[in-house]
Amino acid sequence: MKDTMAHFAERVAAAIGKKGNPVTVGLDPRSRQLPRDVLERARQRHADPAQQIAAAYEEFCERIIDVVSPLVPAVKPQAAFFEEWGPPGCAALARVIAKARSAGLIVICDAKRGDIGTTAEAYARGYLAGANPAAAPWGADALTVSPYLGRDTLEPFVNVAVERGAGIYILVRTSNPGAGTLQDLRQSDGISVYERIAAVVEDLAASTCGSAAYGPVGAVVGATWPQELAELRRTMPHVPLLIPGYGAQGGGAKDVAAAFAPDGSGALVNNSRGIIFAGERKEFAGRFSPVEWERAVEAATQEMIADLAANTPAGNLQRRQH
């Protein structure tokens, strides 16, 4: 039982160890920023606008996966951008996840789901495939989950994750400017909402991690709040962290350094726009022409890997690897 329970954390640790870095590439396709050739090909194949965009997202993401899969351990497709285009977008999302899994990547579906009882279980059964991609229609290794509805609504996700060797990342402290509206509210004892949620998440992780260092229950903590991140690393020792907010949102390597254990374990750091639309960044626009957008993606990925290696304990992952 302990071995299957630790499955997700072990697979993530193996992927991080193999690539020697904790970089997660966020697959957030946006219709206005697609490479021209990708959009043109989709237009030639489909008359319906939603089908066009969905096909373009699929090709765009699959080409990014081809570039980054030798370099990084994980990708994080953002469900919203696919769902925006209705059922064709959803079908594209499923194929992108399948492609990433077959390329050996850990896939965290960023859908921030949450609901009560058997409804939560339906989401969990649909998204969380764990070790065997065929175990769920969406085939993901992990799913992001929102805690607003309470602890009893997180448990169905935890149960399915444990059963299938999958993972969940519960929103604790998000990266947006207004995160504090709710998350920073403090009780009379001085404890904030996000600290209460963190305690629930640590309890869920510790009770399901078996003999592994980290459990299948992770937390989303934004790179844009470095003090809170350092504190949460201390208070959630069994919880793997998923850290958005590096890059376009303003977080840097120093901001995420405290997310790691001294050996470089314990966190995945996501970058979406800064990598997938790297061709638009001025430092790359001069080096690569628009048709060489995949070379810009590769360069931006390598830059982020080097930045984290030089300025965080994630550097120890590379030293162990060599």
Place this chain on the structure above:
Amino acid sequence: MKDTMAHFAERVAAAIGKKGNPVTVGLDPRSRQLPRDVLERARQRHADPAQQIAAAYEEFCERIIDVVSPLVPAVKPQAAFFEEWGPPGCAALARVIAKARSAGLIVICDAKRGDIGTTAEAYARGYLAGANPAAAPWGADALTVSPYLGRDTLEPFVNVAVERGAGIYILVRTSNPGAGTLQDLRQSDGISVYERIAAVVEDLAASTCGSAAYGPVGAVVGATWPQELAELRRTMPHVPLLIPGYGAQGGGAKDVAAAFAPDGSGALVNNSRGIIFAGERKEFAGRFSPVEWERAVEAATQEMIADLAANTPAGNLQRRQH
């Protein structure tokens, strides 16, 4: 501008007035409870299990819509049960929403979405069609939204809702037993998290309602918490309420009575299992054979309409109608 802003509230009021009741039928199909003939027909048409279930959900929901559309103003499809079956389930959800819209029903897609900035906007643009079903791929009148990420993440939903004459229902006090884990946390001034969220929701609704009594920003408040419901009706005068928890979850007409203004306006009360699987309830199992499940659905709908009319201000809707 004021007229378009009030669009959603006006359409809901018109639908409630026309049917003379505030009943919302929750479309929560579950594979183990489908009528035998529906499942058999799906099996004959599709070899793939996910395609089978998706086809069965579609027929089941469409037949329920045929029964309830002359009786009630609104339906609430639960996205989780469709997403559980992957892209075929999503395609079925879109067709069920389209069928309900063409039957003249208000459609609230219960997907509890929430994300930051332009990601939230992508969800809003995908789901919120408003008055014109073709304005968004999913074609819904309204969407349920989770507030954990903060006020700035609710605003993109509000903006798209206003632009399209659509609505959102923000989770405030949910119906599940563990809702209090987070929602009941109290600050030193005695105000709870859900009360803080309620203040944000009222502010968003009041600032967008124009000359209408209610704004396009609603709140989800469970029937299982009657005291909180009464208090929230007072503190959110511009906010239309969506009330789950009546029926199978234990809420009764007396529990939801305080949700209504004296004229019967201001709330939609949802019942999912108690109506769509009414054939399994012992009070109907004796009256209708399993093949007469649609008659049980109709009887349960009429029973709920009568219960709310007799025991809440919603009775005034019928009196005005006659």
